[in-house]
Amino acid sequence: MRFDIFSVFPAYLNALQLSLVGKASEGGAIDIAVHDLRDWTEDRHRTVDDTPVGGGAGMVMRADIWGRALDSAFDIDLGRENPRRILAIPTPAGYPLSQEICTDLARNSDQIVIACGRYEGIDGRVAEHYASREEVEVFEFSLGDYVLNGGEVAALALVEAVARLVPGVIGNPESLVEESHGSAGLLEYPTYTRPLDWRGESVPQILTSGDHGRVARWRRDEALRRTALRRPDMIAALDAQKLDRRDRAALGQHGWYWRAKPELGEHPIKPVLEITDKRQLASDYADLAARTFPDACPKTMAAEDIEAFIAGNLSEEAFAGYIASPRHVLVGLRDQQCRLIAYSLSLLPEGDGAAGIEDGAPVDAVLSDGERIGPLIELSKFYLDQEWRGSGLAGKLMTATLKALSAQTREWERPYIWLGTNAGNRRAQGLYSKLGFELVGRRQFMVGEQNNDDVVMARTLDVSY
Numbered sequence: 001m002r003f004d005i006f007s008v009f010p011a012y013l014n015a016l017q018l019s020l021v022g023k024a025s026e027g028g029a030i031d032i033a034v035h036d037l038r039d040w041t042e043d044r045h046r047t048v049d050d051t052p053v054g055g056g057a058g059m060v061m062r063a064d065i066w067g068r069a070l071d072s073a074f075d076i077d078l079g080r081e082n083p084r085r086i087l088a089i090p091t092p093a094g095y096p097l098s099q100e101i102c103t104d105l106a107r108n109s110d111q112i113v114i115a116c117g118r119y120e121g122i123d124g125r126v127a128e129h130y131a132s133r134e135e136v137e138v139f140e141f142s143l144g145d146y147v148l149n150g151g152e153v154a155a156l157a158l159v160e161a162v163a164r165l166v167p168g169v170i171g172n173p174e175s176l177v178e179e180s181h182g183s184a185g186l187l188e189y190p191t192y193t194r195p196l197d198w199r200g201e202s203v204p205q206i207l208t209s210g211d212h213g214r215v216a217r218w219r220r221d222e223a224l225r226r227t228a229l230r231r232p233d234m235i236a237a238l239d240a241q242k243l244d245r246r247d248r249a250a251l252g253q254h255g256w257y258w259r260a261k262p263e264l265g266e267h268p269i270k271p272v273l274e275i276t277d278k279r280q281l282a283s284d285y286a287d288l289a290a291r292t293f294p295d296a297c298p299k300t301m302a303a304e305d306i307e308a309f310i311a312g313n314l315s316e317e318a319f320a321g322y323i324a325s326p327r328h329v330l331v332g333l334r335d336q337q338c339r340l341i342a343y344s345l346s347l348l349p350e351g352d353g354a355a356g357i358e359d360g361a362p363v364d365a366v367l368s369d370g371e372r373i374g375p376l377i378e379l380s381k382f383y384l385d386q387e388w389r390g391s392g393l394a395g396k397l398m399t400a401t402l403k404a405l406s407a408q409t410r411e412w413e414r415p416y417i418w419l420g421t422n423a424g425n426r427r428a429q430g431l432y433s434k435l436g437f438e439l440v441g442r443r444q445f446m447v448g449e450q451n452n453d454d455v456v457m458a459r460t461l462d463v464s465y
């Protein structure tokens, strides 16, 4: 791999003689040539710039100077057929430089010629001219969304980022694997060394446990946590099919979810929350409710009873009523395509909780903390779209529901939320137990003409959020 770097400040690139890159060019693993652009000027003032055509501040670097200089680099015989020659032009208007691009350049290019501009930049015809030459590929790149005074810093970054990926430059290629922006698509976890205690700060104990499995998990969770906090765009680009149950737990804490059985190309998302708001679309809720309610019914239940219940309680009109009603709290979660993927419907009692209590409400229940149950809110409906069951989204929906209800019952003293679910529905009872609900009783529940045995579960509302 050969680098040719052109600049009016060639000394700026002296840093490349240091450290790994310096050793690599001394050792021949790579070749680095730095050229003073003024060597291709023809006037005694060695002028490389002129005023901008069309007016404007500052000066622009001349195409004719750059043409002679760059031609000299592209005329170099690289000793192989059809070499891949790159003209890399740093500019704040360029494509963002990335590890993926650096990896491709390190693996698949033979010469990278870097044109370091100054002043207002280089005459635009230079990039166009070389892009028209088939033996050269032009790559206008940016180091990041901030403005530098010239291209030299970007050139230093490009050479170091590419050269260290060239086989033979880094002693132990293993160390490249877990780096930030590596194949895992995550930021790297924090690292530590001796002294194990420093200014009262100890190294995380797990790292001295010798339990390699737990250390690896801790590092993975730290990489996920850091990335979720600092680079959510990278989480949104992760391949959900490559994430495991522990990743789901770690990212769920930062609001990222994906379907239980992700499809190819599926990425984690941050579902969009909506809470009782006149703009909620009753039709969306009715659709999701009609699709999911049957899953909570025993298989033995007659379809017409289920349809009768849906028609009577989960129709678009019914949801329009819930949205308009001050006693109902409707919480929804939508995916990136604005599809409604989960909802809960709660019913507040009238006034301070004394009236409007539904049949079957566990008014006399005492929970495991020995406290008598207080004002009661009914969690009437709590449903996830089939594809999102097992995704951890139920926890998010319950959190959002309890928060919304807390906001509406601030002045109440220890409010409680209760629900009824079919006595045979172990999956649902297991989920509610995990979400903090306790078994407090039983009730009969009519679906159409069919009477059902329900268990009644309850929990405090205080989610100490």
Ligand code: JD8
Residues within 6 Å of the ligand: 090, 091, 092, 094, 116, 117, 118, 119, 120, 121, 122, 141, 142, 143, 144, 145, 146, 147, 148, 149, 150, 151, 152, 154
């Ligand atoms: C090349 C001239 C300075 C830029 C007028 C300030 C890259 N991420 C980046 N930020 N800035 C650059 C960059 C800046 C350069 C040149 C790269 C050549 N300038 C100009 C336009 C506004 N001055 C960069 N990569």
